[in-house]
Amino acid sequence: MTEIFGVPIQALMGQLMLGLVSGSFYAMLSLGLAVIFGMLNIINFAHGALYMMGAFLAWMGLEYFALGYWQALLLAPLAVGLFGIVIERSMLQWLYKLDHLYGLLLTFGLALVIEGLFTNGYGVSGQPYSIPEELSGAFNLGFMFLPKYRAWVIVASLAVCFCTWFVIEKTRLGAYLRAATENPKLTQAFGINVPLMVMLTYGFGAALAGFAGVLAAPAIQVSPLMGSNLIIVVFAVVVIGGMGSILGSILTGLGLGVIEGLTKVFYPEASATVVFVIMAIVLMIRPAGLFGKER
């Protein structure tokens, strides 16, 4: 078998692939955080909990209503998005006048509530969600073993990230959105319903997290704590990338996933900390983040 730096190429490619998979999740979640932050000036701590909800809704759909994976991929994000809209209307909207920190604190509390409810219902050990028939099995590429489902995760999340970028940067709706982010008062004066846009933005961000959750369900265990473990890494990703640009969030997410995967090959002990170390270095050299602008 061919080896690179003493590592079998199969293991190297395998870890790279897994890195891309986790990178896809980082990208989708940090994208959602960035979109929400741009519009609401809130760091959504509940993002991890919403992601977990997406996965759980998929699992519950299968368990109680015999809804398959593909239906779940559509319905669960919608449900999570609606839930997000309810949260925004009932709670978040009262905080916009206050210090941004209150938004963080409120969503932290929400995350605890959501996680606690699911933990109470289902325990902390994971629930299995099997890979859909069409995507089970693997391609044997000769130099590596590529499970079909993991390949699908990468493709699907890249597609969603690209669509989001396209809508925000290239369409009229996106233009309104960017205008409202830049100057809400002026945009309102032009007759655009800014509160509605804020509401939809939060709903969209939540739905994106829910979508990521459904994608994750068959790949990992559906557990109430799956979101909180991920969200802190995503925060580091966001600090590294800065929240200035959509494309920046996506690239940083993917890049860090790959770096993490490589760390697992060459120095597994550091794989859990590498993202944080990179964050510390970026803070020292470029405090605003790679793609960020100081606000």
Add this chain to the structure above:
Amino acid sequence: MSRKALAYAALLAFGLAAPLFIYPVLVMKILCFALFACAFNLLLGYTGLLSFGHAAFFGTAAYVAGHALKEWGLPTELGLLAGTAAAGLLGWAVGSLAIRRTGIYFAMVTLALAQMVYFIFLQASFTGGEDGLQGVPRGTLLGFVDLSDDLNLYYFVLAIFVFAFWLIYRTIHSPFGQILKAIRENEPRAISLGYDVAKYKLLAFVLSATLAGLAGATKMLVFKFATLTDAHWHLSGEVVLMTILGGMGTVFGPVVGSSVIVTLQNELADKVGSLVTVIMGCIFVICVLAFRRGIVGEVAALYQRVVGKRARG
């Protein structure tokens, strides 16, 4: 004797008598978390910096103190000091990085760095990983007071708390504390007045981390045990909750907040299981939406209103 001093004396008397009618281990736990929350309040309430990673200092001190007592066989006092100093050092490192950003980013940076510390503890061999650092001897105080007796330890813990509380009180009411408040209220103005804001922020951060470390080391001594729970982000969140619930920026808020939270957790853990987290989350949400001054803040406001009315009427 002023009314304030009388109140302090009454509280101290209560503290001295408490273990006679309350399970001493529980009171010690409350004291440790009260100290932790007070240290945290120094940063959030008086400097306006929201650190979401304070458990890192609490946990570091617990581990270092535990290691010093168990493996190096240091006397108890030195072990606690070693832990506290380690927390201060880590506070300096984290603080120097974190103060490069402000507001929300500051919170995220501290959270992420604390998570890194958590992972290091998870993997380092001296911490015992998931098992934790177990069976740390409590030792003796000054070589003759046996701390393995819960009551002796209680008065030692109470003394530590009173000392730290006094230190925090002095800090808040010193010129240094005034500058911190100025930074909280209006950072640009503090800069234009010629204060080296970064230096003051860092100093406040280190002081807060050090005292949080003292709390962590003391808690380790009470339970003879340092674990990952002490460094987990859940704890970082809890200390925020204690501070807000009690009233941030008030001297006594954190003490009240932590008493309420620890007692609640203790009472409810067996009855409602994992719903405790839900209740904590709900308290968080309610505090942020409707109760931002916290218990002590609201009571003080009410008192002001009543007194104000009486003065006017």
Add this chain to the structure above:
Amino acid sequence: MKRKLLCISIAALLLPAAGNVLGQAKPAALKLSDGMVKIGVLTDMSGVYSDLGGQGSVTAAQMAIEDYKAQYKPNFKIEMVYADHQNKADVGSNKAREWFDTQGVDMITDVLNSGVALAVAKVTQEKKRIMINTGAASTRLTNEDCTPNTVHYVYDTYALANGPGKAVTKAGGDTWFFLTADYAFGASLEKDTSDAVKASGGKVLGSVKHPLNASDFSSFLLQAQASKAKVVGLANAGGDTVNSIKAANEFGLTKNQRLVGLLTTIVDIHALGLPTTQGMMFTEGYYWNLNDDTRAWSRRFFAKQKKMPSMLQAGTYSAVTTYLKAVAAAGTDESAAVMKKLKELPINDFFAKNGKIREDGRMVHDMYLVEVKKPAESKEPWDYYNIKAVIPGNEAYQPMSLSRCPLVKK
């Protein structure tokens, strides 16, 4: 005002000395010989190991108490409490401390999760009560960390490791790689299995540690794959074992490497199903379908719990019964006297035949090397094992000559 505060602080600093005096007037400890024996079941109620112990252990302990009352009509009251330690050593040890201090608990049982067990053992020794551990695996409980107050009842990593470690290595699986749960239990199991493998002429190529209750095993399995070892030993348990086996199937690892689940129980086989697990070989401490006694008790358990008992749950029943008998024999619930009786009386019930608690706290009884049946061989639900060998207790467990327990006089 300032000065007064200062005075108060100084006074407070001096108080520990006063405390020493006050220490004489402790809050009155509960009288233990008040005709009440209190048993605490400390287990994982909702986590990754809850199927091994959890509610099932609570049910088993309850059954034991009811049966004992019905059969022996004791003249003392028996009570039971239970709690969830969430697999956190600090939660477990704090709960045990509180039980001992405020509830007058005399004996704690189950305590699965070796990390928690080691912590609870220390508190139990400090408070001079008894822990009869039926859940944890680490041999440390009867070696480096043995105490005069610990009994290790059902199984341990030495017993688990020896059967499959030797059998698989001799059958040609002579290079091993371990996937190890990153805490006391995983480390013990890996070490004991490595010893068995090496003793049989095999080689250990390496290991990778994973966190307890890991969500995704794929990257760990890739490392196992890269090692090219013939056998991948799973030094984990419960949900973690189930998930590693699933991920191994997804990544095609089972095509050219053999998986050996070192702590596998009937509950895991039930979760994974026979098609995935057929042919797996491991050591069990109990199987419901051994004889009439085991069938009778297990069916009663099944009626309450809708699951056949794991060895942990069956062992919890046996341990509680044994403890109550020892209390009755000793005529007190004072721990030293009860421990003396525990170590004297032989244990004979459906769980253990001629079981004996040794000086180091190890309860020695027969173990079973089992192989999972092919789906076609299974005649009824839960009919999963072929018993390949009965390992006599004195061979299954670490001999006293190798003991690292300071209590053992050599």
